[in-house]
């Protein structure tokens with residue numbers, strides 16, 4: 404098992420993967436979400452880990468949108484509590500700060516904090532750990548990185564602002580994906596479905612879940628590319644009392660496009676060492 408993750412050691416994806424990693428599996432660092440999906444499809448990686456949902460900001464569309472039309476499946480999930488900190492080369496006053504480097508997802512989670520610092524320029528970087536490395540290697544003492552503890556410490560930086568998330572309980576959910584479905588059924592399933600553009604189409608779809616005794620866990624609508632103001636739906640359900648095969652067959656009758664991301668078991672928490 405060779406699992407690809409975004410960034411370099413210390414990134415949130417790598418931290419989640421280090422906690423998740425099954426015995427004997429290896430980690431491969433990759434520069435972008437697109438490359439991770441491409442390397443999974445080509446067979447270069449057997450699995451990838453992607454951040455997919457955040458407790459503060461909801462579905463992470465920049466990853467989920469990459470999966471809609473691919474034959475990839477969710478085999479497991481992991482939850483990582485995330486504290487974003489500001490890291491610089493040395494102790495400094497926040498008023499001296501000119502640039503903050505980070506992954507866009509970390510900026511989304513800390514939006515409120517930066518309202519008080521309108522002069523600080525936020526610069527997108529490949530991942531939070533690479534942003535920390537960039538600040539460590541730069542000559543500029545007015546630069547900082549927005550990143551987690553491991554990224555800051557691994558790059559020898561100094562914390563200048565601690566836990567600046569907009570919400571206190573900030574947790575990110577990760578999916579572990581493969582091109583092979585789990586052989587055994589898990590308790591959860593996840594779908595992406597496009598319906599005919601007709602009155603009642605979504606209602607018909609939701610009725611199917613009801614008829615198959617599925618507890619709906621989440622529903623997110625996303626614009627369909629090149630079809631302005633038309634939407635597809637990501638739907639997550641509990642399938643404990645459901646015949647998944649029968650459910651999928653019925654869903655197909657009411658959808659113009661349908662992908663089932665297999666089924667998987669819910670996160671049970673970190674095992675104690």
Ligand SMILES: O=C(O)C(=O)Cc1ccccc1
Nearest residue numbers: 414415416506508509530531
């Ligand atoms: O940039 C990282 O460290 C990542 O792994 C992406 C990310 C950023 C913020 C929250 C979760 C994942």
